[in-house]
Amino acid sequence: MTGKQLEFTSFYAAARDDCLRIVLVTVGNRQLAEDLVAESFTRAWASWRTVRRHPAPRAWVVRTALNLHVSWWRRRRRETALDCRDPAAPGGGGGLDGELLAAVRQLPVRQQQVIILRVFFDLDARATAQTLGIAPGTVGVHLHRALAVLRAQIPSPASQEATE
Amino acid sequence: MTDDDVLAVVRDCLTNARDRAAGEQMTRPARTIIARARRRRLRQGLSAAAAAAVIVAVAAPELLPGSQGASPARLAAWTVITKPGGRIAVTIRELRDPAGLQRQLRADGVPATVRFTGQNPPPCLYYPLLPKQNFRLQTRIFPQASNTSGHTAFTINTTAIPARIGLWITLSPPASRATQGGRRSIDFSATWTLVYASGRCPPGKPAQNFSGGGVAASSNR
Numbered sequence: 001m002t003g004k005q006l007e008f009t010s011f012y013a014a015a016r017d018d019c020l021r022i023v024l025v026t027v028g029n030r031q032l033a034e035d036l037v038a039e040s041f042t043r044a045w046a047s048w049r050t051v052r053r054h055p056a057p058r059a060w061v062v063r064t065a066l067n068l069h070v071s072w073w074r075r076r077r078r079e080t081a082l083d084c085r086d087p088a089a090p091g092g093g094g095g096l097d098g099e100l101l102a103a104v105r106q107l108p109v110r111q112q113q114v115i116i117l118r119v120f121f122d123l124d125a126r127a128t129a130q131t132l133g134i135a136p137g138t139v140g141v142h143l144h145r146a147l148a149v150l151r152a153q154i155p156s157p158a159s160q161e162a163t164e
Numbered sequence: 165m166t167d168d169d170v171l172a173v174v175r176d177c178l179t180n181a182r183d184r185a186a187g188e189q190m191t192r193p194a195r196t197i198i199a200r201a202r203r204r205r206l207r208q209g210l211s212a213a214a215a216a217a218v219i220v221a222v223a224a225p226e227l228l229p230g231s232q233g234a235s236p237a238r239l240a241a242w243t244v245i246t247k248p249g250g251r252i253a254v255t256i257r258e259l260r261d262p263a264g265l266q267r268q269l270r271a272d273g274v275p276a277t278v279r280f281t282g283q284n285p286p287p288c289l290y291y292p293l294l295p296k297q298n299f300r301l302q303t304r305i306f307p308q309a310s311n312t313s314g315h316t317a318f319t320i321n322t323t324a325i326p327a328r329i330g331l332w333i334t335l336s337p338p339a340s341r342a343t344q345g346g347r348r349s350i351d352f353s354a355t356w357t358l359v360y361a362s363g364r365c366p367p368g369k370p371a372q373n374f375s376g377g378g379v380a381a382s383s384n385r
Contacts, residue, residue: 115174119174
């Protein structure tokens with residue numbers, strides 16, 4: 001095994017499960033998530049020279065998986081209208097978490113990516129922009145819009161008191 | 165709620181969901197991923213090679229109008245005449261049907277690849293020779309060449325072609341120029357390069373005996 005393969009293999013071993021879980025949370029389908037992550041790692045290996053120098057290689061893999069998910073979804077929607085949600089996938093467990101998770105999954109892809117990179121990889125606007133290939137200002141706009149949508153799913157303290 | 169507050173709630177929600185999926189693991193080993201990438205790269209390489217081959221095959225007849233069905237009233241676009249002593253006389257009048265010319269030359273024992281300028285170059289490797297050696301060898305292989313008004317002609321001495329060498333012959337499109345009397349003449353030019361006769365380039369020189377006074381045969385196109 002070459003040095004390049006060893007390096008990739010150790011990266012894969014360390015990052016694969018984490019990436020799988022993040023993608024699974026985002027797409028809500030276990031088998032699909034594994035396929036997307038496997039394809040992302042395949043592309044990571046094909047572009048390993050670039051990916052290994054990336055400031056956040058795991059974020060690169062997750063971003064690629066989410067992009068692939070969009071492509072998959074576009075193909076899929078022409079083929080079938082069935083709901084492919086996996087009942088075994090981690091849901092929000094009902095209540096606030098369930099609604100919030102559903103809202104995250106329904107965000108436009110860029111907003112979704114910005115949220116995922118911020119939450120799971122703690123990337124700042126600059127690093128997120130580098131990972132997504134967009135301007136830092138655009139990251140701020142996407143984040144703000146995403147949070148505005150998600151805010152609507154969170155009951156305000158006043159409404160919570162009223163229900164109690 | 166500020167954006168930071170919302171983000172904190174979303175963060176809790178998503179990390180909880182990820183923690184609930186803690187038992188999920190990728191089942192595919194790294195070698196499967198690497199093998200998949202390799203297969204894909206190989207497939208892409210083969211597709212590119214096939215596409216290039218198709219482009220060359222399609223370009224040959226299409227880039228050259230009138231390469232098929234020449235009128236009997238017209239002079240042949242090119243003529244190949246085998247002569248005694250393994251010599252092949254080639255005359256080019258029109259740049260039509262390079263594939264046919266290549267086929268004819270190969271049939272006559274010349275390991276040639278013929279291209280017109282503008283076509284994709286053949287996948288040939290230059291045969292490494294010192295300039296002086298190259299000049300001497302080319303002079304032996306192509307003992308005669310002339311470029312008179314309206315056509316270009318050259319002779320190939322097949323007995324002078326070493327076994328591992330192929331000929332990459334490029335025919336340039338005619339350049340129109342004015343002559344005395346106001347008429348315009350058309351001049352072709354042919355250039356040749358020595359390449360390895362291997363792989364997809366000209367096949368190795370076939371074992372063919374040109375010595376002795378064989379009957380001269382001609383092929384016109």
